[in-house]
């Protein structure tokens with residue numbers, strides 16, 4: 001969601017006037033000597049000390065993949081937590097405890113990622129947090145919080161979960177880092193680097209030296225960047241909240257008609273995935289994902305965790321042919337966003353494209369049509385399960401369906417990063433991994 005919605009509620013005809021005003025103000029500032037040439041790039045006091053390629057040039061020039069720093073034996077890893085400012089202390093958050101889960105939920109609900117205009121903020125529900133933070137092999141030591149010693153209030157959080165990742169066919173045990181969050185009041189005090197160093201230490205202690213993470217922010221070491229695309233479903237709500245607008249020259253009714261989602265699925269026999277489908281879905285994904293430069297390897301246990309439907313969290317569908325073979329698989333997960341300061345709407349229900357596979361056709365067009373059919377049914381199910389918008393990133397083969405399925409280009413870009421692993425950056429269609 002962050003920075004990725006299309007417009008801030010302006011009618012399109014307002015845009016030119018605003019742009020003109022901004023230009024006039026900029027010229028005035030320039031002539032008054034208040035603003036000069038482009039700002040210098042950020043110094044990255046923290047990131048320049050970390051094992052990530054420092055510049056894009058360095059990254060594209062990589063000749064051989066590999067770690068930037070060697071693994072350390074356990075006894076050479078710092079054994080004690082990093083120091084925190086007086087009055088704060090580390091904690092391991094127990095996600096299985098309803099009260100502690102609630103504290104993480106509340107911290108994120110009030111402080112996590114917002115769009116650039118501050119109209120929407122991700123509101124990860126508790127059942128989604130449980131799903132995202134407790135995959136097979138999860139570790140409590142990787143759910144790291146900072147509390148105020150006196151009040152016990154949770155004021156910062158960072159999490160890691162284990163994953164096996166293939167990078168240009170090299171299989172690596174990694175940690176996926178997510179949900180880095182610092183209370184708004186404690187921002188810009190260099191707490192984020194401390195959280196990152198502490199989770200690095202905890203991962204190193206478990207013998208993990210590589211990480212995968214994504215961020216809306218451009219930082220050193222990006223291995224790929226993908227734009228967000230949005231497929232409106234509940235057009236009225238999206239327009240009313242300012243998430244999208246009616247294009248110039250179109251009426252609201254025309255826009256609504258154009259974006260109406262099919263009331264029945266297209267693919268014969270498409271149904272919800274069940275636990276019995278796990279082995280076939282694992283095989284299908286393994287085969288399909290192999291075409292990407294960066295992709296996960298899921299065990300059966302992980303497929304059961306990540307893909308078997310959980311109401312309101314993750315939705316997965318399969319097509320099984322007459323011989324009992326699963327030929328198609330499609331999944332999406334749900335992240336609602338809090339609508340900030342709106343008189344009528346409080347929540348926007350967004351579906352996010354997750355993993356899929358489908359049969360290749362005899363021609364490129366046939367193949368592309370098969371994928372379009374699959375996404376079309378995905379949109380149908382997203383609508384049936386109450387989602388207002390379907391979002392996807394321009395990765396995997398998603399660009400094949402964007403026009404045909406009436407997606408609109410978002411403002412936001414998501415950057416992918418690898419920690420302590422040197423490789424050339426990937427174009428979007430070579431990225432085969434989705435984080436929450």
Ligand code: MYA
Nearest residue numbers: 044045046047178179180181182187188189190191192209
């Ligand atoms: S991405 C989601 C991030 N969360 C949010 O956007 C929520 C709202 N924002 C906040 O809570 C704060 O603004 C955060 C920064 C916490 C983001 N990833 O403490 P500071 C660098 C990495 O004064 P604050 C997600 O969860 C920044 O460039 N670094 O800043 C994945 C600067 O360093 P440098 C970031 O605003 C997280 C320094 O922090 C990010 O108060 C992956 C400033 O610190 C960011 N998203 O707090 C983490 N934002 O001076 C990396 C800012 O060098 C994991 N910064 O430019 C690395 C792998 C670790 C494990 C390795 C194991 C082997």
